[in-house]
Amino acid sequence: MSVQAAAPVLETRELTIRFGGHVAVDSVSCAFHAGTLTAIVGPNGAGKTTWFNLISGQLRASAGKVLLRGEDITGLGPAARADKGLGRAFQLTNLFPNLSVQENVRLAVASRHRIGHVFWQTAARRRDIAEAATGYLAQVNLAGRADAAVASLSHGDQRKLEVALMLALEPEVFMFDEPTAGMSVDEVPVILELIAEIKRRQDKVVLLVEHKMDVVRSLADRIVVLHNGQLVADGEPALVIASPIVQEAYLGATPAAA
Numbered sequence: 001m002s003v004q005a006a007a008p009v010l011e012t013r014e015l016t017i018r019f020g021g022h023v024a025v026d027s028v029s030c031a032f033h034a035g036t037l038t039a040i041v042g043p044n045g046a047g048k049t050t051w052f053n054l055i056s057g058q059l060r061a062s063a064g065k066v067l068l069r070g071e072d073i074t075g076l077g078p079a080a081r082a083d084k085g086l087g088r089a090f091q092l093t094n095l096f097p098n099l100s101v102q103e104n105v106r107l108a109v110a111s112r113h114r115i116g117h118v119f120w121q122t123a124a125r126r127r128d129i130a131e132a133a134t135g136y137l138a139q140v141n142l143a144g145r146a147d148a149a150v151a152s153l154s155h156g157d158q159r160k161l162e163v164a165l166m167l168a169l170e171p172e173v174f175m176f177d178e179p180t181a182g183m184s185v186d187e188v189p190v191i192l193e194l195i196a197e198i199k200r201r202q203d204k205v206v207l208l209v210e211h212k213m214d215v216v217r218s219l220a221d222r223i224v225v226l227h228n229g230q231l232v233a234d235g236e237p238a239l240v241i242a243s244p245i246v247q248e249a250y251l252g253a254t255p256a257a258a
């Protein structure tokens, strides 16, 4: 493998954020390569979501760096980072609640391809965008709700829409923060299969914050453990799960095979 092929897609270097006196993410250095799915685990309050927010630009670091394909993106805001290929699940606040599900996905498709208002007007373009949006909705099993207003969706359907929007942006890095939280049992496999499919394509970085250890075991190539804001374990899943630090951190907090 050439040096270039082995270069990480995404890297955090001594990434740190302090809230007052509290160090929520404490000098975390970690590199991620294309074709890998890394699960990020740790007890409540360990700093997982905060680390995600530092990577996606929702929060600004107190110290340290975020690099995407070697470029220092630490100074960029979330929209500029998304343009460069960082895919963070949209939160509802990023959506247009009065537009339909399908319209929101069409906007994401258009923004990905930088298609402005004028080009939207041509019928062929509109049809292409609509077809792409329908495809993304089908992938998350949400085609049946295409015409519903976003505001009327159930919590589980909102989560599926967030994933569809991330797919529509075709990012290099997929960041899933507890993607199945709040979903009903029958909805969960659709999303997990989708994440497995993205992993199988072998050309993306997938980061997954997940509490359910059975999900972690089935999907992850690698597990990174955060504890009190620090990276305390990193490696092959079986070894990390067996490590004393994980056994201790999860003891009583997460069932062994939830």
Ligand SMILES: Nc1ncnc2c1ncn2[C@@H]1O[C@H](COP(=O)(O)OP(=O)(O)OP(=O)(O)O)[C@@H](O)[C@H]1O
Pocket (backbone or CB within 6 Å): 019, 024, 042, 043, 044, 045, 046, 047, 048, 049, 050, 051
């Ligand atoms: N905006 C903020 N202001 C102050 N403290 C914050 C802020 N955001 C996060 N924290 C604190 O940072 C720590 C890490 O929180 P974070 O949500 O990242 O943990 P987590 O590992 O994602 O936890 P969970 O698994 O419960 O989601 C917590 O102590 C939290 O209270």
